[in-house]
Amino acid sequence: MERRDFIKTLGVMGGTVLSGRKLHAEQKAKADDKEFVGILVDTTRCVGCQACSEACAEAHGLPEPDLDEEITMQRKTSTTQWTVIRGDEDKEIYVKTQCMHCNQPACASACPTQAMYKTPEGPVIWREDKCMGCRFCMISCPFDIPKFEYDSPIPKIQKCIMCWDRLQEGEEPACTETCPEEAIIFGKRRNLLEEARSRIYNNPDDYVHYIYGENEAGGTGYIYLSAIPFEELGFRTDIDKKAYPELTTEFLYSVPVILTLWPAFLLALNKATKPDEENEESED
Amino acid sequence: MDGGNGKYHLLKSESKRFFRFFLSELKPKGPLLTPFNIVAAIIISVGMVLIVIRFATGLGSVTNLSQEFPWGIWIGFDVVTGVAFAGGAYVLTFMVYILRLEKYHSVVRITVVNGFLAYVFYAGALLLDLGRPWNVINPIIGNNFGVSSVMFLVAWHFMLYMMAEFVEFSPAVAEWLGWKRIHKVLSSLTLAAVIFGITLSTLHQSGLGALFLMAKNKIHPLWYSEFIPILFFVSSIFAGLSMVIFEGSISHKVFRHRLSREAHEKHDDIVLGLGRICAGTMFVYFFLKVLVFLHGQHWSYLDTPWGYWFLVEIIGFVVVPGGLYTQAVRTRNISLIKIASGITLAGIILNRLNVSVIAFKWYAPHHYIPHWMEIWITLTVVFAELIVLRWIVNRMPILSDPPAWAQKKKELKRTIKYIPLEEEKEEWTVSTM
Numbered sequence: 001m002e003r004r005d006f007i008k009t010l011g012v013m014g015g016t017v018l019s020g021r022k023l024h025a026e027q028k029a030k031a032d033d034k035e036f037v038g039i040l041v042d043t044t045r046c047v048g049c050q051a052c053s054e055a056c057a058e059a060h061g062l063p064e065p066d067l068d069e070e071i072t073m074q075r076k077t078s079t080t081q082w083t084v085i086r087g088d089e090d091k092e093i094y095v096k097t098q099c100m101h102c103n104q105p106a107c108a109s110a111c112p113t114q115a116m117y118k119t120p121e122g123p124v125i126w127r128e129d130k131c132m133g134c135r136f137c138m139i140s141c142p143f144d145i146p147k148f149e150y151d152s153p154i155p156k157i158q159k160c161i162m163c164w165d166r167l168q169e170g171e172e173p174a175c176t177e178t179c180p181e182e183a184i185i186f187g188k189r190r191n192l193l194e195e196a197r198s199r200i201y202n203n204p205d206d207y208v209h210y211i212y213g214e215n216e217a218g219g220t221g222y223i224y225l226s227a228i229p230f231e232e233l234g235f236r237t238d239i240d241k242k243a244y245p246e247l248t249t250e251f252l253y254s255v256p257v258i259l260t261l262w263p264a265f266l267l268a269l270n271k272a273t274k275p276d277e278e279n280e281e282s283e284d
Numbered sequence: 285m286d287g288g289n290g291k292y293h294l295l296k297s298e299s300k301r302f303f304r305f306f307l308s309e310l311k312p313k314g315p316l317l318t319p320f321n322i323v324a325a326i327i328i329s330v331g332m333v334l335i336v337i338r339f340a341t342g343l344g345s346v347t348n349l350s351q352e353f354p355w356g357i358w359i360g361f362d363v364v365t366g367v368a369f370a371g372g373a374y375v376l377t378f379m380v381y382i383l384r385l386e387k388y389h390s391v392v393r394i395t396v397v398n399g400f401l402a403y404v405f406y407a408g409a410l411l412l413d414l415g416r417p418w419n420v421i422n423p424i425i426g427n428n429f430g431v432s433s434v435m436f437l438v439a440w441h442f443m444l445y446m447m448a449e450f451v452e453f454s455p456a457v458a459e460w461l462g463w464k465r466i467h468k469v470l471s472s473l474t475l476a477a478v479i480f481g482i483t484l485s486t487l488h489q490s491g492l493g494a495l496f497l498m499a500k501n502k503i504h505p506l507w508y509s510e511f512i513p514i515l516f517f518v519s520s521i522f523a524g525l526s527m528v529i530f531e532g533s534i535s536h537k538v539f540r541h542r543l544s545r546e547a548h549e550k551h552d553d554i555v556l557g558l559g560r561i562c563a564g565t566m567f568v569y570f571f572l573k574v575l576v577f578l579h580g581q582h583w584s585y586l587d588t589p590w591g592y593w594f595l596v597e598i599i600g601f602v603v604v605p606g607g608l609y610t611q612a613v614r615t616r617n618i619s620l621i622k623i624a625s626g627i628t629l630a631g632i633i634l635n636r637l638n639v640s641v642i643a644f645k646w647y648a649p650h651h652y653i654p655h656w657m658e659i660w661i662t663l664t665v666v667f668a669e670l671i672v673l674r675w676i677v678n679r680m681p682i683l684s685d686p687p688a689w690a691q692k693k694k695e696l697k698r699t700i701k702y703i704p705l706e707e708e709k710e711e712w713t714v715s716t717m
């Protein structure tokens with residue numbers, strides 16, 4: 001542990017990201033053998049009462065949501081609303097929207113300060129004392145979730161943290177606790193996946209046979225069931241099935257290689273072009 | 285610390301002399317009320333006010349950034365484009381210190397100074413864009429290393445590269461101040477700084493492209509590819525050199541009085557040589573672009589407005605200036621080279637903005653358009669850089685010859701190392717391909 005930290009620090013001092021490989025291996029390991037918690041959203045059960053939004057606002061000291069605001073498919077979370085219900089009031093379909101809590105979050109791997117952080121338990125949280133406000137997390141998140149306070153001189157990033165503080169205390173998230181229809185349930189991600197599969201299996205006519213979030217962006221903490229195709233529910237279906245941080249691994253791998261080979265090569269080239277005398281040195 | 289009384293007195297008088305000298309050098313040289321100065325004064329003073337507003341009331345007050353578009357021209361132009369333009373420094377130091385193409389020696393200093401200032405100001409503009417700039421210290425002091433973050437890597441490399449560039453041009457500072465002994469030490473560091481600097485540049489020029497790798501579903505497929513880092517790197521070569529040509533043609537007019545005789549005489553040859561390299565790398569770049577396009581199988585996008593826009597960039601701003609360069613080098617037409625460099629630079633701006641801003645969220649109903657205050661602040665940064673550049677060039681031996689005491693050894697070396705012109709050209713055709 002100590003040695004690894006030491007090497008990491010050394011690497012960083014040299015301006016390198018030596019741990020590209022190691023890091024992603026680490027993340028993978030975390031993703032595989034840690035049991036992440038998650039939340040299953042069964043959109044067929046949601047009635048659009050928005051009790052979850054209210055509970056969320058209360059639990060995190062956010063302004064009370066305006067329940068009369070029209071529910072549309074385009075609705076998005078904001079700096080003051082970590083979770084919103086989007087949907088279609090005529091067709092009576094509703095979807096809870098919030099951070100997906102990806103298994104290998106793009107936002108956390110993008111963040112230069114580890115302010116966006118995947119906790120070992122699963123929730124992805126934002127740490128105020130670390131963030132420098134570069135908004136790279138917003139660029140990288142495939143679901144466009146982190147929201148930035150543009151009107152504040154001390155801006156924060158706002159997004160759902162799966163009630164990380166409540167979980168620490170042994171409670172469950174405010175939204176799942178409140179939902180009167182049990183449309184959202186909290187649990188170990190693995191168990192939730194099983195539950196989702198068995199719901200589809202037992203009621204094959206009530207659901208499309210797909211669990212959104214099982215593989216999206218390499219798997220997400222929030223998973224969804226639906227009666228209609230997911231694109232009609234306003235989900236992006238072009239999200240990669242691979243984890244997003246993998247998009248940069250190749251580049252990060254090449255960094256230590258270039259950092260070690262380039263100087264040697266340049267030095268050799270410099271020697272090789274020396275006009276006379278000690279020119280026996282070969283380059284390669 | 286220690287030392288006798290005499291030493292102390294010497295130090296005291298020396299530092300007094302230094303401060304007097306420094307203060308006298310701070311004063312502007314030349315007339316104050318020139319059109320350039322007046323414009324610069326207006327832009328910078330208004331810009332300062334805007335910057336104060338920005339920090340007092342948040343980014344939203346002066347920018348059109350939104351939740352949909354977190355990055356605007358401060359990143360897309362100031363940082364991403366500005367750094368590509370500053371690429372000339374690493375390419376030229378590679379040519380002069382690694383390949384020993386002495387012919388280009390006279391433009392190295394000005395290019396390195398330019399590069400250094402570009403990093404200080406344009407990468408510095410990043411601080412304006414940071415929402416919580418006081419925490420920028422976290423990734424630096426190791427409070428938190430986001431080691432898997434491309435942004436982290438790029439930021440670190442910016443800083444280290446600035447230091448390397450400072451070391452590269454520090455002999456000029458020592459010459460200006462007349463510090464002979466320090467000059468010797470600093471000069472001996474040059475090669476190490478150059479090697480370090482080239483390595484860092486390779487990484488962060490491509491790293492700027494890698495910033496956009498995770499925005500996979502947000503950037504138009506014609507611009508997104510896993511090869512963005514390579515494309516950014518290759519294009520930074522001709523972007524940087526085009527900047528050297530373009531700026532050289534301007535500074536030759538503005539700083540006529542500071543030019544060394546050598547620089548005047550050799551300038552045409554240098555410009556032709558650089559033009560040749562630009563032409564070569566641009567065709568390599570074009571070839572890569574075509575490969576990436578074929579690889580991505582995006583034929584269907586070509587016959588859409590975005591496709592036309594893509595073709596404008598590739599044909600109008602890569603193939604055309606590349607062809608102009610080739611033609612100009614063949615006919616030794618210096619003014620055509622200057623035109624080509626201008627078009628190339630415009631093309632780089634276009635390409636970098638396309639990736640970072642224009643084709644980003646191309647599907648969004650309301651696209652980001654920069655606020656006039658964003659543009660104004662960008663201009664402020666540019667003018668501030670130009671003023672500092674002018675201050676330096678007018679004082680230090682950047683364009684002019686170094687003082688005799690610093691030159692002696694160099695002159696000697698040069699006579700030994702002179703390479704006939706023809707031979708040199710041969711070498712270049714090989715190494716650009």
Ligand code: SF4
Binds near residue numbers: 102106141143146
């Ligand atoms: S949905 Fe976005 S913000 Fe949430 S964990 Fe995934 S990448 Fe991060």
Ligand code: SF4
Binds near residue numbers: 115135
């Ligand atoms: S805005 Fe903050 S949380 Fe987001 S990537 Fe930057 S430092 Fe990390």
